[in-house]
Amino acid sequence: MNDNWKKKFSTAACKTRPSPVRELLKVIKQPGMISFAGGMPAPEVFPIEQFAEGAEKLVSDGATMLQYGTTEGYDPLRNFLNQWTAPRLGRELSLDEILITTGSQQVLDLFAWVMIDPGDVVIVEDPSYMAALTTFYNHGAQFASVPVDGEGMDVSKLPALIESLLKEGKKPKFIYTIVNFQNPAGSTMTLERRRELAEIADRYDLAIFEDDPYGYVRFDGEHLPSIFSFDKAGNTVYAGSFSKILSPGVRLGWVSGSKSIIRQMAIFKQSTDLCSSSISQVLTYEYCRKGYLDAHLPNIIKNYRMKRDAMEESFRKHLAPQGITWVKPEGGFFYWLNTGGIDSDELARKALEKKVAILPGASFCLNPEAGIHAARVNYTYSQPDVIEEGVTRLAQAIQEMKLAAR
Amino acid sequence: MNDNWKKKFSTAACKTRPSPVRELLKVIKQPGMISFAGGMPAPEVFPIEQFAEGAEKLVSDGATMLQYGTTEGYDPLRNFLNQWTAPRLGRELSLDEILITTGSQQVLDLFAWVMIDPGDVVIVEDPSYMAALTTFYNHGAQFASVPVDGEGMDVSKLPALIESLLKEGKKPKFIYTIVNFQNPAGSTMTLERRRELAEIADRYDLAIFEDDPYGYVRFDGEHLPSIFSFDKAGNTVYAGSFSKILSPGVRLGWVSGSKSIIRQMAIFKQSTDLCSSSISQVLTYEYCRKGYLDAHLPNIIKNYRMKRDAMEESFRKHLAPQGITWVKPEGGFFYWLNTGGIDSDELARKALEKKVAILPGASFCLNPEAGIHAARVNYTYSQPDVIEEGVTRLAQAIQEMKLAAR
DSSP states (O other): OOOOSGGGOOHHHHHOOOOHHHHHHHHTTSTTOEEOSSOOOOGGGSOHHHHHHGGGHHHHTHHHHTSOOOTTOOHHHHHHHHHHTHHHHSSOOOGGGEEEESHHHHHHHHHHHHHOOTTOEEEEEESOOHHHHHHHHHTTOEEEEEEEETTEEOGGGHHHHHHHHHHTTOOOOEEEEEOSSOTTTOOOOOHHHHHHHHHHHHHHTOEEEEEOSSTTOBOSSOOOOOHHHHOTTOOEEEEEESTTTTOGGGOOEEEEOOHHHHHHHHHHHHHHTSSOOHHHHHHHHHHHHTTHHHHHHHHHHHHHHHHHHHHHHHIIIIIGGGTOBOOOOSBSSEEEEEOTTSOHHHHHHHHHHTTEEOEEGGGGOSSHHHHTTEEEEEOSSSOHHHHHHHHHHHHHHHHHHHHHHO | OOOOSGGGOOHHHHHOOOOHHHHHHHHTTSTTOEEOSSOOOOGGGOOHHHHHHGGGHHHHTHHHHTSOOOTTOOHHHHHHHHHHTHHHHSSOOOGGGEEEESHHHHHHHHHHHHHOOTTOEEEEEESOOHHHHHHHHHTTOEEEEEEEETTEEOGGGHHHHHHHHHHTTOOOOEEEEEOSSOTTTOOOOOHHHHHHHHHHHHHHTOEEEEEOSSTTOBOSSOOOOOHHHHOTTOOEEEEEESTTTTOGGGOOEEEEOOHHHHHHHHHHHHHHTSSOOHHHHHHHHHHHHTTHHHHHHHHHHHHHHHHHHHHHHHIIIIIGGGTOBOOOOSBSSEEEEEOTTSOHHHHHHHHHHTTEEOEEGGGGOSSHHHHTTEEEEEOSSSOHHHHHHHHHHHHHHHHHHHHHHO
């Protein structure tokens, strides 16, 4: 086997790390394994029949679906999304204010291309979505962070952070936030904080990247207006995804924002993948056009609410007595456990021996001290009885660690 | 309209340029426009019915197609490609030597992530595929170039070029070549040059990026072995694409190579788009599995050969008398015209007034002197009578330019 390659690798290649989630996808295929590790939708809520209806288009509109599309995306789908997101974004956007992407993961990469020079400071939540951190890091970003609590990013800490960065001559480029049912923390930014964040960004002339893959999967309470809708200066981009409300397999996301930032992201999309799959876009548009997106969303929400409730009950029964704490998420895919004195890396290893996979906090946290006492647990993928069994195993792992530590 | 954005852009964003092809896609939709500008397959050779057969999988295998896939790609499709490309690559590769990508455009981006540090020298053919140049440029590459003639890259010039770079302390990272029916030059690298290139790369310990999107679309003569098949040291990656042999709308390509480079490209794919569309991958695999890929390829070749012949005839009739010269391509999508004394930028503008779109050479050429007297002309997308009409208009444009210059 040749290994001339490694000595030729770029600095970025030598520094980057594989995603622990993507790597775990291989492990969790083992028989008997219970996975709380990924962020996968439940297959039973895929609207298979309704989505497959669009397949007639493969014949009647085959010449479009099999051909290159424009980089900006399939116009009918862009128009649909502009209408569909209008209540959340505060107004209906025009065609040149939206770009269709290959999953919302690509939005992170394209935005980083447009915004980040090596050494630039990006303000992120701590903890945050690890594949966003990795993408920004690959582009050479340095991180400054603001803690997340039960009410989302603690924006009261922002002005002092920004001032201190400015004093060092390091003007931050943008603030990255997952506003609803944050990954991994599970919490949602309050209305007051959203307003405040938009105001702070405006005051300091900072861009905001509002990432909202989970926002439409709300179990309790009312939808809150987006930061985008408060931002009259147009400094915010809003990223959405079909992965959690329809299917990750379509690999489609989108980004909404001012014409100039959307245009520049499209230019980088030309050189990264030219355009997103026309087949996926037409099939997805057909599904949306018929009203299925809105009609099916309650089924998804109902399924995940039921599983969230099952996990809440199992946690109360098995983990609360062990001193583990958490904030109950109002939507989305994840619980974020505070493991107290328990080392979460060790817990994850121990749990894997018992055939239950969780993600230790370290990969999500800029502050390693915080990560070592936290873990992300997914509830959308497993059935309630499996959730109960998995949480039981997790509790056993904790108990054994405590006994061993005595 | 907010334009706070532009002052926040990265250096890469300020320096990059939009693709003239992608931009022209908008212009050429005008009624009456004849487009020789893009590189689009002809819709009439899309195997619509056969491809649509796979749609039954949307129901029977919906849970797989709508779910996330692994970053490396759908295993059955990877296995199929490893078998299918074995004659060309000289051996059947294993699963960890192939990565499925979102079009072969993504291979360029992922390879650049792994290999290029800002300032690194990459050796390319002059002229070359403009979106490859843009991708490498976005990643900070500097270019050294070797001219392409009727027999492909003039590899005899390589050793002196490499030696002079080494003397400057600039060891090149890799050599980028489009071996078959080069885009834009149309020529194919001879067997002798392929062997020599592999030998030179081995001698100087350089990687080779062998890009082969057109290789299976050969009208005349015999297929030649890939450089990959000569490279016993494993320093070559081979990139393939479904865009020209099935459909660009599936947005699928692949890259074959040593385990360590494939693995590292997969890690960057995790942070750029996680995985390629599962829907596209399963539909494409279904098509391939049934033998349709091989069965349909002769139809594509026949259609494009007929159009190449039509263009050859029109060129002889209308352009040869004007002093325009060219090399007849044995396959692929393009003619590369030598416009002699005619400025190709001006010719392209003049032609557009007459509603025929061609691409002036400048965007493909590192040497601007060469580009100004060359133009790329596509023959796959238009019917023979349209080709004749388009070439007639082109000849008129040339004639008018000559008259005006007197």
